[in-house]
Amino acid sequence: MKKSGHPFDMAEVVTSDCVYKGVLMPSSDSTKIVVKLKSGYNVGLLRKHVKKIEVLEHAKTSKAAAAKKLVERKHLPVISILHFGGTIAAEVDYATGAVVARFTPEELVAKFPEIEQIGNVRSRLIRNMFSEDMRFAHYNLLAKEIAKEISAGADGVIVTHGTDTMGYTAAALAFMLEHLPVPVVLVGSQRSSDRGSSDAAMNLICAAHFISKSNFAGVCVCMHEKSSDDFCSILPACKVRKMHTSRRDAFKAVNSIPIAKVDIKGSLEFVQTNYKRKSKEKVVVKGFRENLRIGMLKVHPNMHAQEFLSYKNFDGLVIEGTGLGHAPVNVIDEQTKEHKKILDAIRSLSKNIPVVMTSQTIFGRVQMNVYSTGRMLQEAGVLGNYCDMLPETAFIKLAWLLSNCKKDDVKRLIGENLRGEISKRTQENEYL
Amino acid sequence: MKKSGHPFDMAEVVTSDCVYKGVLMPSSDSTKIVVKLKSGYNVGLLRKHVKKIEVLEHAKTSKAAAAKKLVERKHLPVISILHFGGTIAAEVDYATGAVVARFTPEELVAKFPEIEQIGNVRSRLIRNMFSEDMRFAHYNLLAKEIAKEISAGADGVIVTHGTDTMGYTAAALAFMLEHLPVPVVLVGSQRSSDRGSSDAAMNLICAAHFISKSNFAGVCVCMHEKSSDDFCSILPACKVRKMHTSRRDAFKAVNSIPIAKVDIKGSLEFVQTNYKRKSKEKVVVKGFRENLRIGMLKVHPNMHAQEFLSYKNFDGLVIEGTGLGHAPVNVIDEQTKEHKKILDAIRSLSKNIPVVMTSQTIFGRVQMNVYSTGRMLQEAGVLGNYCDMLPETAFIKLAWLLSNCKKDDVKRLIGENLRGEISKRTQENEYL
Numbered sequence: 089m090k091k092s093g094h095p096f097d098m099a100e101v102v103t104s105d106c107v108y109k110g111v112l113m114p115s116s117d118s119t120k121i122v123v124k125l126k127s128g129y130n131v132g133l134l135r136k137h138v139k140k141i142e143v144l145e146h147a148k149t150s151k152a153a154a155a156k157k158l159v160e161r162k163h164l165p166v167i168s169i170l171h172f173g174g175t176i177a178a179e180v181d182y183a184t185g186a187v188v189a190r191f192t193p194e195e196l197v198a199k200f201p202e203i204e205q206i207g208n209v210r211s212r213l214i215r216n217m218f219s220e221d222m223r224f225a226h227y228n229l230l231a232k233e234i235a236k237e238i239s240a241g242a243d244g245v246i247v248t249h250g251t252d253t254m255g256y257t258a259a260a261l262a263f264m265l266e267h268l269p270v271p272v273v274l275v276g277s278q279r280s281s282d283r284g285s286s287d288a289a290m291n292l293i294c295a296a297h298f299i300s301k302s303n304f305a306g307v308c309v310c311m312h313e314k315s316s317d318d319f320c321s322i323l324p325a326c327k328v329r330k331m332h333t334s335r336r337d338a339f340k341a342v343n344s345i346p347i348a349k350v351d352i353k354g355s356l357e358f359v360q361t362n363y364k365r366k367s368k369e370k371v372v373v374k375g376f377r378e379n380l381r382i383g384m385l386k387v388h389p390n391m392h393a394q395e396f397l398s399y400k401n402f403d404g405l406v407i408e409g410t411g412l413g414h415a416p417v418n419v420i421d422e423q424t425k426e427h428k429k430i431l432d433a434i435r436s437l438s439k440n441i442p443v444v445m446t447s448q449t450i451f452g453r454v455q456m457n458v459y460s461t462g463r464m465l466q467e468a469g470v471l472g473n474y475c476d477m478l479p480e481t482a483f484i485k486l487a488w489l490l491s492n493c494k495k496d497d498v499k500r501l502i503g504e505n506l507r508g509e510i511s512k513r514t515q516e517n518e519y520l
Numbered sequence: 521m522k523k524s525g526h527p528f529d530m531a532e533v534v535t536s537d538c539v540y541k542g543v544l545m546p547s548s549d550s551t552k553i554v555v556k557l558k559s560g561y562n563v564g565l566l567r568k569h570v571k572k573i574e575v576l577e578h579a580k581t582s583k584a585a586a587a588k589k590l591v592e593r594k595h596l597p598v599i600s601i602l603h604f605g606g607t608i609a610a611e612v613d614y615a616t617g618a619v620v621a622r623f624t625p626e627e628l629v630a631k632f633p634e635i636e637q638i639g640n641v642r643s644r645l646i647r648n649m650f651s652e653d654m655r656f657a658h659y660n661l662l663a664k665e666i667a668k669e670i671s672a673g674a675d676g677v678i679v680t681h682g683t684d685t686m687g688y689t690a691a692a693l694a695f696m697l698e699h700l701p702v703p704v705v706l707v708g709s710q711r712s713s714d715r716g717s718s719d720a721a722m723n724l725i726c727a728a729h730f731i732s733k734s735n736f737a738g739v740c741v742c743m744h745e746k747s748s749d750d751f752c753s754i755l756p757a758c759k760v761r762k763m764h765t766s767r768r769d770a771f772k773a774v775n776s777i778p779i780a781k782v783d784i785k786g787s788l789e790f791v792q793t794n795y796k797r798k799s800k801e802k803v804v805v806k807g808f809r810e811n812l813r814i815g816m817l818k819v820h821p822n823m824h825a826q827e828f829l830s831y832k833n834f835d836g837l838v839i840e841g842t843g844l845g846h847a848p849v850n851v852i853d854e855q856t857k858e859h860k861k862i863l864d865a866i867r868s869l870s871k872n873i874p875v876v877m878t879s880q881t882i883f884g885r886v887q888m889n890v891y892s893t894g895r896m897l898q899e900a901g902v903l904g905n906y907c908d909m910l911p912e913t914a915f916i917k918l919a920w921l922l923s924n925c926k927k928d929d930v931k932r933l934i935g936e937n938l939r940g941e942i943s944k945r946t947q948e949n950e951y952l
Contacts, residue, residue, distance in 0.1 A: 388685075412765045420649050454765065
């Protein structure tokens, strides 16, 4: 009785209890067979319990394709793909049955052969990590590698990246890469590329088309616009956010609109017109101080001053206030005595470190002049009035300013638009 | 030359520099005249600099109306309005020019005479506070007052409330008020009621219609569905969130849909069908332990273990993880050595207090089985797998469970649906 198949073969695996139909996953443990079911879940079966494996459809051999040498086409742009990890190139962890980032970039390109028709692809593995593990040091590494690719002639760079913190990284790159002459496109995937419903291929191919066909220079994110495969949105680096845990259209522009829309055949439509064009400038990398400690604190009911004071040894703090940028600082009855301590804590923090207000509503603009609460916070030294910055972008910007500017300049620049992170006016179409 | 007008008169105020057109605001400082401009901003003018005030339109005298005695109409339901504060009944702070909560409930009802046609209105002032100042003690107070109104025969209760933390309060009331036999509707306003664009009247009147015309029992929020005055949404208490700092349609259902839609003329359409109906049950209040300390910590890049450890003396912690419910716990290179400390910190916290995972994406469901990161967090004791609870609702639920249940029950119940805070299935129409 046949008891084997090749990785990525579609097969029926028969045990005494059940027939599992799905994709055979590569397994480093020879005593186990892992099947990815149609539902997306993996089942690990002890080989000794498996009675039969019937291959229904043989997998395309991506490893063989990866070994193929790429032919250079002079009329096509040079597209550099830097691999940093994430679901876009993930497979199953045999130990736990969970998904981990594991593919090499060669295999990645081999899996999506359409890209070869769009550009001359260069591809390198920089890191293979979950994006929740990103630290300032990784931003520095990534920015340097991007600059290296551009200096070596890349007409655009695609960074494959985990989706969890892709918004933060987009903002980080936007601040770090000054005088960027080409597009740098962050691409992720919400479903691993061994799933039928994976968004990996379309996101990657659309990003390549965008590099090839547009005159845009700057950092952006390319992800599904809808849950269907109609087209991808090119989203602004400092105003993009992951808004859903699992949907393919998780990434949305916040207090902004997409820069452009692009489909898998390369049809491109710009939605914004006021963007930086490609140029002959030379990119300059301004990195992060890796030992900085920046906190984020979300205001909630029944807060205690200690929640603020625990950041007293940090280098900066971003508050996610309620509404227009509020915190519990009014003493109105016996129950709110703690609020004086909170105001004192904010005042004492602000004397030593920048404390920046944002809003936990995500959409909209901080306005600390409308209510007396906001005035009290401003008097206590809280920065960020009138800004429509995402809390995540404010976090990145604060760290970057502290890494690159004098203390007084940080306080001034946090409220000035440097990379499209602050819009002067709020438009009707920038909301849900 | 005439140099005065009455509060809320529309007038032109002439100084040597400028002519200000707007609404005259009541001023406790007789040396100043405060004008609310069309833009919504207030300008304070020294009376001695004012050359002339020309009244363009006299204000309706709300104080006179408030003195009028209400006539009881036997065929109409009893609607109790409990006033807790917020912009819905706010005016200008003369000291700062900012908006503060100040109206009495009598004036509030007088300002919106339509309500008298919908029900027999009872109205009481409980607190006049900004909602960012709410503490567990205020939830206890509010729940008791609501129960008192219901025992006294109210067919429904409207609570006027600041919008900043209205979502948290809605969830708190949903947990506190067991066997609720009637609707309790939270109503706020994003623009103060002395502004032309105020949403106060419509939100309040729609709430009264909803109480009068529906058979719903439970806690909900009534706010503008769109930026226009078409209709209001009735939103589920545990799945509602303020998503914009200033728009009138700031409140949205998250991982859910509105319960119903209602317009200012009283036309009512239910969107959900599976809701609790009005009954003859007797409401039971189960309050919060007021000295509880519950933290909320949002995962971000470059975290330090100290950010987790600072909650070691707290009673519970809600983590707003990235993506499916992740935190930086993988040690993959020199830079991520701190991540071992973070995992250890989470493990040591979890030994003593409940640590609950939610997602900062807001929409979607925590799934800590998909990636190895999630498995590690579960092994470290993190709760909340498979839940689609809002972080804000998880915060309230955790505090309420700790107030009312044994330790082991807290761990079990955090993942069980008690008040509509967790949906079993995710529906396509529950996203943006």
